[in-house]
Amino acid sequence: MILSRIDQALFDPAIKVRNFLDRFPKIYNIYMIAMCSTIAGMMFGFDISSMSAFIGTDSYINFFDNPGSTIQGFITSCMALGSFFGSIASSFVSEPFGRRFSLLVCSFFWMVGAAIQSSSQNRAQLIIGRLISGIGVGFGSSVAPIYGAELAPRKIRGLIGGLFQFSVTLGILIMFYISYGLGKIDGVASFRIAWGLQIIPGLILFTACFFIPESPRWLAKRDFWDDTEYIIAKIQAHGDKDDPDVLIEIGEIKDQLLVEESANSIGYATLFTRKYFRRTFTAISSQIWQQLTGMNVMMYYIVYVFQMAGFTGDTNLIASSIQYVLNVVMTIPALLLLDRVGRRPLLIVGAICMMAFQFGVAGTLAVHSVPWPDSGNESVNIQIPDTKMYASRGVIACCYLFVCSFASTWGVGIWVYCAEIWGDSRISQRGNALSTAANWIFNFAIGMYTPSGFKNISWKTYIIYGVFCFFMTVHVFFGFPETRGKRWEEIGQMWDENVPAWQSRSWTPIIPINPETEKAARISLEREEKRRASSVVRPSISDPSV
Template sequence: MEVAEIENQAPKISSPSKKSFNKYAVSCAILASTNSLLVGYDMGVMSGAVLYIQDDLKISQSQIQVVVGSLNICSLFGSLASGKTSDFIGRRFTIVLAAGTFLMGALLMGMANSFALLLAGRIIAGIGVGYSLMIAPVYSAEISPAMTRGFLTSLPEAFITIGILLGYIVNYALSGLPENFNWRLMVGIAGIPAICISAGVMIMPESPRWLVMKGRMAEAKRILVKTSENEEEANERLREIIKAADDALPTTNAGDGSSERNFSGEGVWKELFLHPTKKVRRMLVAAIGINFFMQASGNDAVVYYTPEVFKSAGIVNRKELVGVTIIMGLAKAFFVLVSALFLDRFGRRPLLLLGTLGMAISLACLGLGSKFLEHKDDKPLWAIVLCVIAVCAVESFFSIGLGPITWVYSSEIFPLRLRAQGSSLAISVNRLVSGIISMTFLTISSKITFGGMFFLLAGIMVIATVFFYYVLPETKGKTLEEIEALFDDKEN
């Protein structure tokens, strides 16, 4: 199909005023987001598995921090590679690559009989995690209509949260098995959904925006028709994508006097690092900033080390420790679904500011409760309950704001040419900060106490709230092509 033919089709239509969910687009976003289930499952299951790994393999607390944090550090490399990879082989096959890499890591972890083999499994799984965290939101954003993009692009975080809850439940269910076997089953069982996800993703379509980047207009049009309310809307979306591609992507001579496009991500790193425009710099600051604060909040570390936090609060029975984490997982899962459903109604900024401010207050309360318990030998019940409620509140506010909105924002603010690699750069910062905090959380807490650590994290969330208020524009209801203009307006 020729570009001129597309542009001469139906007249431009306005976006629908009322949000409606396209079933095909929802199905595609769900399939893509199931990859994130593996990420969440690893986070949830490791929080309990480390209790048994430490006893079975006779490893130190420092080695436990390395095992936990190594996945996040190594996911940095997967995130950095995912942008170029997805521009070259496509969004869909990158999702398959992510699931396959995680599968190999999970199987190696389950069979590990030493610290070295366990660490090797974590490194391989980490690379798969890096791919997953970038590609699922980008694919969902690119296939979604503007009016429901917030909901569909937040689905990866919803699946991460569901995965965390499943990890907690599996921990609880298998905690009664022998200690040299239960943790292997806990971490190795992730291989089953990885196989199912790889097979399921093969039936979903490619991103229409990636197809336009490759000059495959007819295929892009067919997918847009399926993900739009009608053909007129599909034509309008395709015209906007083509215009964005014409403005940003190079074309080559096809040999018959016409031109064709086959972009594979060439020159993007130079544009991002060496010669960024003011607009691109603003996008990078926004995307890197939100990813930095997502992990500087300490969320991943709190999830991984929740049993240690509750143990310091006076809950010492291992089955009770794992059981309490399930309560936290339920609260986290409920609020991420609430955020996803209301993200397109209230917008990104209000929920993000509510979430970070709520986290600051909840972390301060958790710090107060922890400080009180540090000076009490009898561990009063009310103080323990306060800490449990505060941890649940921290995770709930994270699930309202930073959790889902980081993925949404990172995947939608970059223009078509820069989207995959710009997102991968921002998410690599996410993984680096997550790894550093996960590998130092227990060490720092032992120096300044858990109470001091939570006060520190509360202060970081106050800074994050100010940053988001002044730097991040609202993107609700705008097409991916229209969002670019928001950063132009900021310069005027």
């Protein structure tokens, strides 16, 4: 037994990677760990505002030969295309090599892509750089939420999961103001410096991966139980291995691993079997609906939107920045409400509000805008005249309220929901990777479509997104079960029993979990494991030289 473990440590590449990363001191504060891992979300935010801030500037338009609506749509959305492939590939790295190594891969691709973008000489090089950066974001967006969910104590799992979206919004805000300042530079240096600065969050994440612990669930799958217990105890009980929460967590991991003996045969096809199809469909749908709200229209092309409302130059950029501030501020209430109100109420109310504000933008532009054939941008062919500033303010107000509605509901809620909805750890990583890939492919499609949509149907584009918001409201009510406050096993049982989504909030399992009985069982299992382990030597964090 000892020889086989040593052989594994010597010849298994995954163990070599783990041992190398474990040579560095670790931080065990869950909030600090989450801040490090969710830098992957901040990268995505950096990309959104670094592009949206420059697509309307003369230096960008002239250097890239006045890109039309189609090619600009592809330039903007190719990052999401790269993220689609990165999301699919992430599980093939995260499962064998661990969550930290996947985050290292994320930061590596992001930095390479940012360097290529910053040195772009033509459209082709810019597109290649954005594709490579997208691969990194795809890895990060698939792995970071799962990593946080696997490390976080149950009581704050919603909060920790929501920090990913908060990091996205913070990245958008920070990079927008950086880009706004650099936009005052005359010439190509404005966007080159902004895109080059994107290397910084990638470098921070790359360095942080050496100081954060590995996921205890991944370690348990590799049979490193000493390290699993150590990490959980340090995070949840300041190192007290006899703490009841620690014992319960260890016991749950053991129970899940008992049914994971068949996990090696599980692939993406398993997600579409009869047992798992409904949860797969729900997770993929939720990520698709998040994109079909039209939020990325307000993020990527906010400059175009405000040009239609009659705002140009610095006035446009300042108005845009207010929207980004609201996006960050209104994410905070969602972090607090997810674990109090629940997932379903937030998603339903958010969808209804977004529908109203999309229709508000469409209606105001339909009534008060006039043709603007000489705008200099084929995607912007209408504008509200100066004589109707009240209508311009109405469009801006609807945009602001839309962003507030999204940020406080769907922005945070979907990332948390998709990380916890599976109820079966055998499929959670691949399931989350697949649903995230669906998010990115629709992100790509919307980025491609929107400039052409503005060109061909102008204000009617907003009606399409408003209709989508109506249908997602109906889908959430009838198809999205409530997961707030439910244990992992209870969520799985809820799916197996086909509990109607509108009854899931008050549903209780047939065999409720008795905390006291469970605690006693966990303590018993823990003592038995310690007794068995006392005669076996295992490489651990405390012995990295093996």
